[in-house]
Each structure stands twice: as structure tokens, then as C-alpha cells.
Amino acid sequence: MRLRSVCFAIAAIFLPSAALAQAWIPTSEVEGLPLQVTTNGITNTVYLDKGGSARIVTPGGRTISASWTAASGRLCLNTGAASECWPYAAPFQANQPVTLVSSCQSSSTWLAQSVNSIPPPASGQRGERGR
Numbered sequence: 001m002r003l004r005s006v007c008f009a010i011a012a013i014f015l016p017s018a019a020l021a022q023a024w025i026p027t028s029e030v031e032g033l034p035l036q037v038t039t040n041g042i043t044n045t046v047y048l049d050k051g052g053s054a055r056i057v058t059p060g061g062r063t064i065s066a067s068w069t070a071a072s073g074r075l076c077l078n079t080g081a082a083s084e085c086w087p088y089a090a091p092f093q094a095n096q097p098v099t100l101v102s103s104c105q106s107s108s109t110w111l112a113q114s115v116n117s118i119p120p121p122a123s124g125q126r127g128e129r130g131r
Contacts, residue, residue, distance in 0.1 A: 026070035029091040029115040039108040046077075091115065 027048045035046045045057040054066040054077055066079045075088035085103040092098075092112040099109040 024091050026075070026088060027068070030112050031116060033112065033114060033116065035092070036111040036113070037108050038111075039106060 056064040076085040
């Protein structure tokens, strides 16, 4: 995907389990792992690293530094020259591509080939169905 002066693309995933939502911290499931993001037939690899830093690796191997935020049901990337946000209300799921439209009206398909484990609810919190 080529960076445009206004937008570039990312997507979000929907939550399959209410129990997962209780312990989920946005991006914890993919922090540091590669996300394949395809827009207009071009696939970039996006890494959401700790502390809000991000890397976008182009098909040609060029790395673009960026930052990310996840708040109020939105995942946003900012390269300094471009900024774009996508709906993000639930964790990415391994090998489940999702296509969403961004704040710049750009459609992208996201794929996490693997995800980090999401920790169980803290001691004293009840899981799904009161367990």
C-alpha cells in the first residue's frame, strides 16, 4: 500500500465471546505481532508495538515509523504525514480476516495470523455465566 498524504489503512475485528471482553485490553492480542493489511491489492505488514509506537513494512521492505492509539472503540495510526482510524471494539482473532472501512473511506482487509493469549479475569472477577 502506498502512503497517501491523507490516509492509509487498518481494520478491526468483532468479539465472539463476552468472557473475552472482560479481560481484553485493546491491541494486547496483537501487540508486537505482524498484521497483514491489504488495501487496493497491496499488502503491508503492520506491527503495533508497546508504548504506542508502530511499524508499517511495505511489500518492498521499507519500514515506515508510526504511532497508534486505541480508545473509544477506534484504532488510529499516525505517520506524521497521514492519520487514519478504524472501528475497533473487540480483539483480532487468528486467521480470521476482516474488512472494514476507515475514517478516510478506505476499505482494508486485516489478517492476524496469530494472536497473544489474553489473560483470564483477575482474581475475584467473575467470568461468563458467573463462573
